[in-house]
Amino acid sequence: MNAIEVNGVSKCYGQVKALNGVSFSVAPGEVFGLIGPDGAGKTTMFRILCSLLLPDAGTASVDGFDVVREMKQVRRRVGYMPGRFSLYQDLTVAENLKFFATLFGTTVEAGYDSIRAIYSQIEPFSNRRAGALSGGMKQKLALSCALVHQPSVLFLDEPTTGVDPVSRKELWDMLGMLRERGITIVASTPYLDEVRRCDRVAFLQEGRVQCIDTAERVLERYWQPSHNSPITHRLTTNSRLTPQPPPFQGGGEGYATECIQASEVTVPLLEREGDTRRAGGESERAVGAEFGGESERAVGDEFGAESVPVISVSHLVKAFGSFRAVDDISFEVRRGEIFGFLGANGAGKTTAMHMLTGLNQPTSGTGTVVGFDICTEHEQIKRHIGYMSQKFALYEDLTVAENIRLFAGIYGMDDKEIAHKTDVLLKRLHFEDHKHALVRSLPLGWKQKLAFSVAIFHEPGVVFLDEPTGGVDPDTRRQFWELIYDAAARGITVFVTTHYMDEAEYCNRISIMVDGKIKAIGTPDELKQQFRQPDMDHVFTYLARQAKRGMRAHNPAIGMAGYQCLIPNGIGTNINNITTQP
Amino acid sequence: MSKVSEGLTHSAPSLVGRAGGESLGGESLGGESLRGESLGKKSRGRVPFPSPFWAFVQKEARHILRDRRTMLILFGMPVVLMLLFGFAITNDVKNVRTVIVTSRLTPQTQAALQRLAASEYFTIVATVPTPQEAEQLIRRQKADLYLTPYPKGQGSGWHITVDGADPNMAQQWATYAQAIIGRSGLTSNSPLVLTPSLKLLYNPQMRSAYNFVPAIMGMLLMLVCAMMTSISIVREKERGTMEVLLVSPVRPLMVIVAKAIPYLVLAFAVLIIILLMGHYVLAVPLAGSLVWIVLVSVIYILLALSLGLLISNIAQTQLVALLLSAMVLLLPVVMLSGMLFPIESMPRVLQWISAIMPPRYYIEAMRKLMIMGVGIQAVLREVLVLCAMTVVLLTVALVKFKVRLD
Amino acid sequence: MLKYLLQKEFLQIRRNAFLPRLILLFPIVMMCVIPWVMNQEVKNIRVCVVDNDRSTTSQQLVHRIEASNYFMFTGRQPTYAEALHAIETSRADIVLVVPRGYGKGRSQVLIAANAVNGTKGSIGANYLSQMMAPSTQTSAATAPSIHTLYNPGQDYKVFMIPALFAILTMLMCGFLPTLNIVGEKEAGTIEQMNVTPVPKWAFILAKLIPYWLIALFVITACLVLSWAVYGITCQGPLALVYLLALLLALFFSSLGLIISNYSSTMQQAIFVMWFFVVCMMLLSGLFTPTRSMPSWAYLTTYVNPMYYFIDAIRTVFVRGGGFAAIAHQVLALVGIGSIMAVWAVVSYKKNN
Known part of the structure; x- marks a missing residue:
């Protein structure tokens, strides 16, 4: 029996078809990736699988239980970390974790092993209120809260957004451990290296499954070709649009x-x-x-x-x-x-x-x-200066043009200039059709591009x-x-x-x-030369592991397991020395 | 799977312990404290209640306790309201600013004026030659009424001209002034008549506290339960934690019940503060049975909680929940429940509307139980209405409670 | 720059699914309903009679009660105890016991009123006793005559409608801005604003101006409705009413912003605001005369803008006073308002 069975599931929000006849199945103990661009319907899929949303058509079952009819059984068996998972800001780190552990009928103690790699980094701050943590630390705590119990099926909707590379690797190591224990994991992620750690991957686009296969093949067949063309296309348009830059003077x-x-x-x-x-x-x-x-x-x-x-x-x-x-x-x-x-x-x-x-x-x-x-x-x-904050920086209840107008106006541009530059900008971003769309309705990637363009609109x-x-x-x-x-x-x-x-x-x-x-x-x-590492990833990993704040020292065994081979022996021992020193 | 986790439980503490030992003292504290806490939790977990439920209650209690300012207001509000209503807000006739319009005083009018000035009710603030000037003073809010002696030859007496902006007070001022000035005249020629004997039941000193203490109870309990519950549920929706709670194995009903419990306790605390303050500071009697007072309050609190739940179903954002409960719920409740204004004087339509205001019945019942000291049978109608409303609202709220997103 | 910020505020209010409806409907509904409710007149007092006399005189008494506007005759009870029971089950407010021999003028009636609501009980009992002894008022020759200024019909609505102006301005301009900044804080957009060169005063002003306009709308709606529904018009210059409303709006919107600058959550902000509002309202003379307050409470009116507003608006609206009559209050409102506005600007921190 498959852990997850999805048959022809469709879901509409008003006119928008979020999911359109999606079918796939996941075997028990599999790590299954859901990937695709923003607005492809990933979150909707997760919510349907968690029995939080009712599909308009089609059936889905988790662990053999129908998500529509047997909601209670489904909810007893799944663990879910929503994309915008948020903690209780006014509770401390330890209290948050304890609450979620108890909520899922386990204790922090029992689940500690499965979260150690990540939780140990925020443990020094266990008496701090979650609201006072930095963005990435919040995400780590949220992850710990989602992983502290061991459900039979675990749904993770973009769990590593805003998490540093080292912790991401540690998280996926942990997921690997959970998989060994027979837990089925469905995760979505925008990181390609994480996609590669999935056993199988479904590529969703515009509410349809484009392909289900191993990560490598999906990436080769669907991800790359379909994304190469827009780039080249965009390049040509760009060069047509902006005046050809003068040849570069060395x-x-x-x-x-x-x-x-x-x-x-x-x-x-x-x-x-x-x-x-x-x-x-x-x-x-x-x-x-x-x-x-x-x-x-x-x-x-x-x-x-x-x-x-x-x-x-x-x-x-x-x-x-x-x-x-x-x-x-x-x-x-x-x-x-x-x-x-x-x-x-x-x-x-x-x-x-x-x-x-x-x-x-x-x-x-x-x-x-x-x-x-x-x-x-x-x-x-x-x-x-221009600034784009970690939290989303534009007003969601204003339209694209209104947001631009507001920020341009703040920097003292006049109406005429704003109108002209807005048109140019929207043309460059290919946003002309969405000039009067509410920012709330745009996919995340568009919002971010827009936010950046707004941040540099006044040529800071x-x-x-x-x-x-x-x-x-x-x-x-x-x-x-x-x-x-x-x-x-x-x-x-x-x-x-x-x-x-x-x-x-x-x-x-x-x-x-x-x-x-x-x-x-x-x-x-x-x-790279200085630290004798092959790429930035390793440079970062090498340096970040020296952190004392995160208490990585507590788990050299787990944390280093995957990377020991990459680090020259001498340095490896060196790290251990550094990190275990009081 | 359970086997695996058992094994893990075994190994986890030793690992943590070792790690803690090796690291900095300060850092190990974090680990230790967490472990200690979770162990404590385990031993506490033997209570017959499902432990996720209590974790919930604890969590909710922490939310409330952490927000110091709200707590301060919640407990300060009853105290301040009681003090204000008890001591500051009165309709007594006192310090009425009086102007005398005169050019010439006769000994008789002189005597009347002296009586007036001697009384605690009136203060003579000015003497002006013409009524026009007196009226100017009233218009500028420098005086409340003026007295004009009858013109010469029309006997001795006064015209009282009073600022009628506040009709009730105007009437009272005039009556008082009339009584004081006219006293001497009356005694001379009035025949001895048998006056009806008056008896003011339950509140012989006519203290307003008797009337408003039940009203404050009705308002504050509604505020605590309906407003705070609805906001706390909507906040979880807004922040996205509701999704996780729904997916957890805890039944949605339990989520709601657990949320309600701390507010129930809070409402109780507020109730006790009001009762204690009312009884010991404002000397309001607790004539009826305390058991019934508390029981009826419980029904009312439950009703308010269901209302809060209902609002949280309708509202999608905290802003809407706040405005709904503050402006659309609280205001009509204050205005139409007989809290401040008598229901009998309202137009018929509004009387009908007030019939569906739950606090109306609660306040009525409390006035009877606390002040009049009647038995439960006298408030049976009110209690039954409250019960019926609670059942209906709770059912609607639970039926409408969404176990899924939409 | 202010123009763009203002535009944003207006768009945000307009886009909100709930706010425009609230701003539009709330004052109208309130104006149509509340004046009827805010009525301290004592009316429809239920009287129950225990007639031990059963004479024609006592019959006449009952007829007089039935004929009166103030009273509703709710029936006879055989004994006083049963009549008391009627009070306990809210079937009556006052019991009138007619003793044996009343008709022969040998004894007087007993009036027992439910005085839990002291005002209602005593006023009702007094009315009734006046009615019992109509002949005592014959000595009117020496009794002072009474003349009521400004409100000859003794209409309570005339008193309450200006109060309603205050309440509505307070609710619309106090609570909405409170929620505004906290809302931006919770959404995180305030951080983006803080990195822009927007001067603090411009940011705050852009937040305040929409609520002032809302105040103007509310006052206009109130004036129109009070004329159309109740036939009550402003006695003094209308411009003064607007001036006062703007000054009160300045105070409350600034107070709202100050509170939201110091609060981290909406709930906190609204509770603190609510606390201040209730205290200010109760101590302002809105319902009860300030002069009856004990001196400690009366002292607080010196810093209570609601007090000045209520005083001034009643002078203008009811008594028809001109600017000279309210100059003192206007000055006080300007003073308190500008202090609060400055505080609002200062307490908003762009840089920690």
Whole structure:
């Protein structure tokens, strides 16, 4: 008997067909992936399987029980983590976990083993209220809450959005362990490396199953070809639309040279990586074609010569009580650079970004952004920067055009200019038809592209992006990065945090934060050489494992299991030494 | 599977223990405390109730306890309301600002004025030559009434001109003034008549507290139960936790019952505060049987909880739930339940509407039980109506409660 | 810049499924219903008679009760105890016991009123006793004559409608802005706003102006309805009514924003707001005269904008006072309002 049986399930919301005759089955103990672009119907599918929604047509059964008629039995057997799973903000970490454990008829103790790898990282904060955790830590806690019991079928709707790469791997290791115990797992994910860890994958598009097969074959047959064409198409349209950038002049601009180096180094590396990096490579080539541009934009003139950094920070500290969220960081970002600001969840990235954008006052240290002091001139800074927050940044109850108009108006543009630029922008994004659509009704990837375009609508000197592509499917992510490169080419400095290591490779320079300190800074290539790792993923993993905040030290056995082979012996022992020291 | 998890339980503590030992002291504390807690939980888990249920109740209680400001308001509100109604809000005639319009005083009018000034009811604030000026003073809210002596030759007496903006008070002021000024005149020529003897039952001193304490109970219990329950359920919907709760093995009914329990307790606490304050600070009698007072209150609380549940079914966002319960539920309840304004004086249509207001029956029943001290049979009608309403509302709420999303 | 922010606020109010309906319907329904409800007049008092006399005089007495507007005759009871039972089961409010020999003028009646509601009980009993002894008022020659200003019909609605202006302005302009900022906080959009160069005052002003316009709408609806439904019109200059309403709206919308700046959840904000509103309303002289309050309570009226508003609006609306008559109140409202508005701007933190 199959663990999950779905036969011709359809579901409509008004006029929109969310699911259209979907059928598949999952064998017991299988890890089954549901993938597809935003709005493909994944969440609807999960909800139907959990008996939260009634299908309009077709039947579905979980563990042999019909989701319509035998709701009680189904609910007794499934575990479910919804995509927008949210914790009780006013309960502490431990209380949240305990509540969910008890809710599912188990105890934290009994389930501890299955969540140790993830929960141990937030355990030091077990008395902190969930509302005070950083975004990624919340996600980890939510995951722990969803995994603490061991149902016979587990549904995970994009469980790793906003989670750092190391923890993602640990999560999938844990899922592997659960699978060994015979638990059936259905998960959706926008990460290709996670897709590859599924036994079988169903590719959903516009409410239909396009293909069910092993991950490799699905990705080869459906994901790649169908997504290559739009890219090339978009590239050509782009070049037609925007005035052809002047040929790139090598000299005179430090950042550009670096960019060249970066792409030169990265592309071969990506190719060497093969499958895992294919998505990145695709985009890299796209970028290569697109690269160059009007570097002599007006933005730079405001703060003088190119040698002056756009962002310059020294000994910046932010403490909340005795906890130093950001602990003495110093770095510089030059004009036109794409600066990747990496770090594990809770390493202090968002806090640092809040200080740079004038949302927070530093406890000590100094810094300037676009030539203004971050302690005293934060309102001037705000005039010259763009910002896209981790939470969704646009007003959901306004239309696309209204959102643009609002933010453009705030930066002092007049109606005529706004109207003109709005049309240009929407054309470039292919959003003309959705000009008057409510933002609420757009798929996530579109919202994020729009939010970014709005953030740079006033041509700021720097744009700060806090995990802009969390939860976005790979294709849209690639389009998003094209936009970033467009912006950089126009002279806008991009300061971006991300948990996608392929995205990290697109950056000119990156820094990696661990426990509030910057542990490494340089071009992706430099870092790889410095730490003797094959790619950014491993550089990140290597550095993030030194974190003490997350108490990774408690579970070297599990955490390292999958990667030991990749790390040279000497360093491996070194890590153990570091991490087990008090 | 159970076998596997058994094995895990075995190994888990040792692993955690070791890890804790090796790491920093501070860090191990986190692990230890968690483990301690879960062990405690296990021993507590032997109570005959299903433990997820109690976890729920605990969780809900924590939500309430964590929100200090709301707690403060919840418990401060009854106290402040009781104090205000008990001491500050009165209809007594006091300090009525009086203006005398005069050019010449006779000894008789002089005497009347002295009596007026001596009384605690009136304060003479000014003496002006013309009625026009006096009227100006009233218009500017500097005075409430003015006295004009009869013109010469028409005997001695006064015209009382009173600000009629507040008709009830105007009437009372005038009556008081009339009584004080006219006293001397009356005694001279009035025949001895037998006046009817008056007897004010239950509340001989006419203290307003007797009237409003039951009313405050009706309002606050409704607020705590209906408003807070509906908001707490809608908040879970809005934040997405409801999905998880629904998918959990706990029955949806249990989710709701568990949610209601802390609010029930809270409502009880509020009830006790009001009763204690009323009895000891405002000296309101608890004439009837306490058991019945509490029992009828329980029925009312249940009713309010079902109303809250119903609202949470209709409302999709906290904003709507709040506005629904604050403006659409609470306001009519305050206005139409006889809490502040007598139902008998309302137009017929509104009297009908007020007939479906649950607090009307509760307040009525409480007034009888607490103040009049009657037995349960005298409030049987009210109690039955409340019971019927509770059953209907609870049924509708439970039937309409969605075990799925929509 | 303000223009764009304002546009956003209006669009958001309009897009909300619930708010426009509330803003439109609530004042209208309230105006049509509440004046009928807010009625302290004592009417329809149920009288039950224990007639031990059974004479023609006692019969006449019952007829007089039946004929009166104030009373409803609900029947006779054989004994006083049974009459009391009628009170206990809410079938009567007042018991009139006619003793044996009443008709011969040897004894007087006993009036026993249910005084749980003290006002109602005593007023009812007084009416009844006046009715029993109609001849005592013959000495009217020396009794002072009474003249009632402004409200000759002694219509309670005249008193309550201006109060309703205050209540509606308070509800619409107090609660909605409270929910507004907390809502943005919970949705996370406020963070995006905080990174833009929007000056604090512009942000706050853009939040306040829509509610001022709503206040204007509410007042207009109130004025029109009070004329159309109740035939009650403003005695003083209309402009003053609008001025007062705007000042009250300024105060309440600022208070709402201050509370929401300090609150983290909607529930918290609404409870705190509710607390302030109830206290201010009860201590403002809306229902009961402030002068009857004990001195400690009376002192609070000096900082209570509701008190100034109620005082001023009744002067203008009922007594027909001009600006000079309410200058003091207007000044106080301007003062308190601007302090609150400044506080609202200051308490909104763009940078921590």
